Amino acid sequence: MPHNHTKDTNYISHPKSSSSKGQDLSLPVSVAPMEGGGKHKRGLWTLEEDKLLMEYIREHGNGRWSRVSKITGLKRGGKSCRLRWINNLSLTVKKGNFSKDEEDIIIRLHKLLGNRWSLIAGRIRGRTGNQIKNHWNTHLSKKFEIKKERTNPIFHRYHWLEAIGKP
């Protein structure tokens, strides 16, 4: 699926190219244009922006995202700040590959809950809904179709109860 979009960024590197996948903070050197000529910057976050956001959260806690730009001078919308914190900067976010156990839980919960990524994320320590959604769409959806046919109903029920936290 080739993309036929215009390039509006000029990054020196990409998160994926870093050793700590997704955790790289030394990224872009220029930015996407403002939204519709608007007031908010778009595109990948820079190290400087991450620092400002983390500084804000250290002082004010997370939440009240719409105030971040006013207080820190960040030219980012509240939604963008929230997403950046939740998916990347929060110390509780686990980076790196999903373990077999995590994948099993995701598969079971997806069967139970469907695409309720935030609910599924709530059952997996250190993983965000976005991470799980991406992992599902790129890896597990295919795998699951194969596994699905071989599911042992008794085995499945046991893990289903375990997954939703029932004894």
Added chain:
DNA sequence: AAGATTCCCAACCGCACTACT
């Protein structure tokens, strides 16, 4: 070697819901 295609994931968008005035 180089262009084309696919993979992967961060970030954006639109909508829904809640809280506040």
Added chain:
DNA sequence: GAGTAGTGCGGTTGGGAATCT
């Protein structure tokens, strides 16, 4: 109760890296 702002969610897009031809 109506209007507005803030927040959260799922679906989708964008774009560099990796792989293929």
